[in-house]
Amino acid sequence: MAKVPKPDELAQIEHRPPESPWTETPVEFRPGTYCYGAKPQNIEPVDMPNPRDWNPADEDWKLPENWKQTVLDGMKLRLNRFRSFKLFMDICVRCGACADKCHYFIGSGDPKNMPVLRAELMRSVYRNDFSTFGKMLKKYAGARELTEDVIKEWFYYYFQCTECRRCSVFCPYGIDTAEITIIGRELLNEIGCQIDWIAGAVANCYRTGNHLGIQPHAFRDMIEFFVDEIEEVTGVRVEPTFNRKGAEILFITPSGDVFADPGTYTLMGYMMLFHEIGLDYTWSTYASEGGNFGLFTSHEMMKRLNAKMYAEAKRLGVKWILGGECGHMWRVINQYMDTMNGPADFLEVPKSPITGTVFENARSTKMTHIVEFTADLIRHGKLNLDPSRNDNKIVTFHDSCNPARAMGILEEPRYILRNVCNHFYEMPENTIRERTFCCGAGTGLNTDEYMEMRMRGGLPRANAVKYVHDKFGVNMLANICAIDRAVFPPLMDYWVPGVDVTGIHELVANALIMKGEKKRTTDLRYEPLPGMEEEEEEEEDV
Amino acid sequence: MNPLNAIVFSLVAVGVLVLVALLGAGVADLQYFFGVVVPYAAAAVFFIGVVYRVVYWARSPVPFRIPTTCGQQKSLPWIKHDALENPVTKGQAVMRMVLEVLLFRSLFRNTRLEFRRGPKIDYASAKWLWLGAIVFHYAFLVVFIRHLRFFTEPIPGFIHLIENVDGFLEVGVPRLFLSGVVLLAALTYLFLRRVTVPQLSYISLPADYFPLFLIFGIGLTGILMRYFIKVDVVAAKELTLGLATFHPTVPEGIGSIFYLHLFLVSVLFAYFPFSKLVHMAGVFLSPTRNLPNNSRIQRHINPWNYPVKVHTYEEYEEEFREKMIEAGLPVEKKE
Ligand code: SF4
Ligand code: SF4
Numbered sequence: 001m002a003k004v005p006k007p008d009e010l011a012q013i014e015h016r017p018p019e020s021p022w023t024e025t026p027v028e029f030r031p032g033t034y035c036y037g038a039k040p041q042n043i044e045p046v047d048m049p050n051p052r053d054w055n056p057a058d059e060d061w062k063l064p065e066n067w068k069q070t071v072l073d074g075m076k077l078r079l080n081r082f083r084s085f086k087l088f089m090d091i092c093v094r095c096g097a098c099a100d101k102c103h104y105f106i107g108s109g110d111p112k113n114m115p116v117l118r119a120e121l122m123r124s125v126y127r128n129d130f131s132t133f134g135k136m137l138k139k140y141a142g143a144r145e146l147t148e149d150v151i152k153e154w155f156y157y158y159f160q161c162t163e164c165r166r167c168s169v170f171c172p173y174g175i176d177t178a179e180i181t182i183i184g185r186e187l188l189n190e191i192g193c194q195i196d197w198i199a200g201a202v203a204n205c206y207r208t209g210n211h212l213g214i215q216p217h218a219f220r221d222m223i224e225f226f227v228d229e230i231e232e233v234t235g236v237r238v239e240p241t242f243n244r245k246g247a248e249i250l251f252i253t254p255s256g257d258v259f260a261d262p263g264t265y266t267l268m269g270y271m272m273l274f275h276e277i278g279l280d281y282t283w284s285t286y287a288s289e290g291g292n293f294g295l296f297t298s299h300e301m302m303k304r305l306n307a308k309m310y311a312e313a314k315r316l317g318v319k320w321i322l323g324g325e326c327g328h329m330w331r332v333i334n335q336y337m338d339t340m341n342g343p344a345d346f347l348e349v350p351k352s353p354i355t356g357t358v359f360e361n362a363r364s365t366k367m368t369h370i371v372e373f374t375a376d377l378i379r380h381g382k383l384n385l386d387p388s389r390n391d392n393k394i395v396t397f398h399d400s401c402n403p404a405r406a407m408g409i410l411e412e413p414r415y416i417l418r419n420v421c422n423h424f425y426e427m428p429e430n431t432i433r434e435r436t437f438c439c440g441a442g443t444g445l446n447t448d449e450y451m452e453m454r455m456r457g458g459l460p461r462a463n464a465v466k467y468v469h470d471k472f473g474v475n476m477l478a479n480i481c482a483i484d485r486a487v488f489p490p491l492m493d494y495w496v497p498g499v500d501v502t503g504i505h506e507l508v509a510n511a512l513i514m515k516g517e518k519k520r521t522t523d524l525r526y527e528p529l530p531g532m533e534e535e536e537e538e539e540e541d542v
Numbered sequence: 543m544n545p546l547n548a549i550v551f552s553l554v555a556v557g558v559l560v561l562v563a564l565l566g567a568g569v570a571d572l573q574y575f576f577g578v579v580v581p582y583a584a585a586a587v588f589f590i591g592v593v594y595r596v597v598y599w600a601r602s603p604v605p606f607r608i609p610t611t612c613g614q615q616k617s618l619p620w621i622k623h624d625a626l627e628n629p630v631t632k633g634q635a636v637m638r639m640v641l642e643v644l645l646f647r648s649l650f651r652n653t654r655l656e657f658r659r660g661p662k663i664d665y666a667s668a669k670w671l672w673l674g675a676i677v678f679h680y681a682f683l684v685v686f687i688r689h690l691r692f693f694t695e696p697i698p699g700f701i702h703l704i705e706n707v708d709g710f711l712e713v714g715v716p717r718l719f720l721s722g723v724v725l726l727a728a729l730t731y732l733f734l735r736r737v738t739v740p741q742l743s744y745i746s747l748p749a750d751y752f753p754l755f756l757i758f759g760i761g762l763t764g765i766l767m768r769y770f771i772k773v774d775v776v777a778a779k780e781l782t783l784g785l786a787t788f789h790p791t792v793p794e795g796i797g798s799i800f801y802l803h804l805f806l807v808s809v810l811f812a813y814f815p816f817s818k819l820v821h822m823a824g825v826f827l828s829p830t831r832n833l834p835n836n837s838r839i840q841r842h843i844n845p846w847n848y849p850v851k852v853h854t855y856e857e858y859e860e861e862f863r864e865k866m867i868e869a870g871l872p873v874e875k876k877e
Binding site: 011013015016021022023047079080081082083084085086087090091092093094095096097099100101106111117120131132133139140141142168169170171172173174175176179206207208209215216217220221242243245285286299300303304307308311312315333334335336338339340342343357359360361362363364365372375376379405407408409411412415428430431433434435460463464 | 829
């Protein structure tokens with residue numbers, strides 16, 4: 001694995017394009033800036049084409065013989081299926097408003113990371129093969145032939161886009177480069193050019209229900225482990241159930257939270273909250289993944305993986321589905337699920353059994369976001385909260401791209417935060433809400449061999465955190481996304497040491513005064529609660 | 543393509559067009575061709591082309607609801623919903639579009655990256671592009687409306703009104719219209735921006751410079767004709783009105799600059815549907831802007847939705863049944 005340069009070296013970023021025109025600047029597969037190619041064992045189980053051992057840095061990509069026809073046919077098919085794709089191929093005026101909005105461009109200075117040029121990589125081929133002018137005027141119309149080098153460029157730059165949609169906020173026509181990247185990745189997948197991290201996650205989700213490949217019994221064990229942990233901290237024993245028919249609610253969250261810190265604390269937070277309010281819910285080992293790595297592969301794969309949610313809800317006979325803190329999971333639920341796998345007419349419109357609130361905004365999908373659910377609980381005074389338990393945490397909030405720009409969940413998490421902690425500061429206006437910056441590792445780019453690019457892409461976000469860290473002493477970065485929780489810790493260590501990462505429900509659980517709890521001296525991380533530092537030490541001495 | 547080549551290519555292209563018109567109408571005396579045939583052909587290409595283009599886009603469905611949400615969603619009743627930036631009804635989406643089309647709202651958000659050593663990153667306000675764009679488009683619109691006087695008789699009141707506003711400075715004979723000058727100034731700004739901002743010149747194609755030069759040529763010939771090289775306005779109107787009423791006539795002695803102007807306009811019209819200029823029609827169809835974000839409230843249909851292969855619960859249990867039973871997890875089939 002490539003060594004990541006030191007932060008001050010990495011920060012020497014030139015935003016000046018090179019001398020040679022972009023069409024004549026070949027891509028260079030420098031370690032640390034690209035992801036490994038998909039291994040055969042990860043694409044065979046889901047019947048994806050052209051399984052082989054290959055390495056993007058090699059000269060020969062072992063493309064299938066008819067690769068070019070496959071790609072062009074694939075483009076044609078998708079032009080006919082997606083108006084967005086067709087339109088976005090035609091109407092860009094290259095005004096450049098999107099250019100400096102992309103975190104990868106800001107962090108790398110590579111002009112092909114300007115959203116407009118990322119899209120031109122595809123448009124140039126579109127002009128060459130699908131437009132009369134382009135066919136006539138060739139390069140004078142900005143057209144170029146589809147060659148293997150173009151495929152390599154696509155691979156490099158379509159897996160250097162986190163489909164975060166920030167560019168689309170600023171484009172006067174709403175051109176969403178993410179849509180082009182999504183199609184670009186679909187086309188690459190048609191000829192077997194997937195990255196391994198996504199391919200592995202997809203294969204695992206398909207077979208075991210979650211991207212980590214946790215089998216049912218292990219899934220249960222892992223959750224039971226956290227039951228013990230919760231008891232240790234609070235003295236309360238929560239009792240999760242699994243695959244239970246007749247439960248009122250099916251709860252689905254990203255499996256990353258079952259597996260790695262600090263997401264695990266958020267997971268504990270969910271269970272404590274549900275226990276406290278006496279929610280009749282069940283986990284599923286079959287639908288044990290909220291995240292959908294199909295979104296980063298193809299629309300079809302997204303649908304194949306997403307199908308489990310409704311199927312499991314139907315099998316278990318629950319009334320509605322509650323979804324945990326996750327980013328792209330919610331993009332899929334909001335924009336695609338009902339259309340792809342609905343109608344969910346076997347479910348009921350979600351209604352909070354505690355407050356009686358009917359979630360009208362989920363009338364058709366029948367799936368409610370946990371921050372909507374919890375905000376409603378707090379609003380109705382159903383939770384006994386002591387925000388001072390989070391007093392040692394100076395918190396800021398990162399809007400994850402998908403909930404912000406593909407959904408619009410902006411206020412709910414902030415409302416919760418203001419109720420569960422006393423020190424909450426916003427990052428600068430140009431870096432939050434719909435203008436939020438990506439973590440730098442979304443859409444399946446959260447792999448270790450890609451670390452340099454992750455640090456680059458995460459720079460704008462980290463820089464904004466640094467601002468509030470320096471100004472207000474912020475030491476905790478809250479978010480509602482499992483990928484954030486996985487990728488922010490190294491990003492913070494790199495750019496802003498001294499800032500930890502948390503989900504919202506970890507903070508909720510810290511503040512939550514549970515019925516029958518013992519005197520709590522630590523938070524979920526076994527760190528002393530404010531004012532309890534000494535008692536903690538005493539306990540340790542005993 | 544290297545930036546200089548793109549500029550030169552476009553300049554040459556416009557230069558050739560100018561020559562064609564001057565030689566054709568001025569020297570070879572092909573006034574009927576340049577005064578009637580070309581404008582009619584251009585208008586036909588424009589209308590058919592734009593319709594064709596819109597139909598071409600519209601033939602592809604919008605399978606999923608993918609609005610870019612730029613504000614708070616509609617969720618709990620006590621959370622303030624941002625109806626303009628995150629519409630949930632058709633009416634709200636229309637309002638969003640109106641602001642987008644009339645005020646260039648998204649472009650108004652524009653910021654400029656300021657990257658300093660440290661690193662210290664700032665996003666400075668950058669409204670110049672918005673201003674340049676909106677001024678250009680509105681100036682163009684005013685010029686366009688003013689020109690309707692050449693195609694109508696009697697001239698409707700609103701055209702007089704626009705002319706009075708446009709000429710409010712009351713200087714010069716004939717009275718100076720601000721819109722023409724502003725149009726050229728905005729074009730100059732857009733051009734200079736394109737060549738001086740390195741990233742922008744890096745992405746620019748001949749297709750970006752050509753319309754700039756072409757419109758500049760149109761504006762320039764228009765201004766020359768109005769203020770400097772006089773043409774027979776009455777004869778010119780006879781021609782244009784003839785075109786509009788489908789009784790084309792070609793009066794003598796209008797002056798070749800008029801034919802040059804008309805020719806460049808014709809080229810612009812004919813070029814329009816095949817170029818990036820169709821953004822004017824396309825913006826209305828943009829699925830990230832014109833759709834309500836209501837896909838959790840209302841089911842949307844994808845016309846080409848097709849069944850896919852899934853991993854069913856039965857298959858899953860089949861594989862893991864023993865382990866599930868051992869772990870005390872409920873199963874459907876107990877062997
Ligand atoms: S902002 Fe939109 S129109 Fe302008 S260059 Fe970017 S994608 Fe093209
Ligand atoms: S979607 Fe995000 S990562 Fe992709 S080009 Fe746009 S801003 Fe960059």
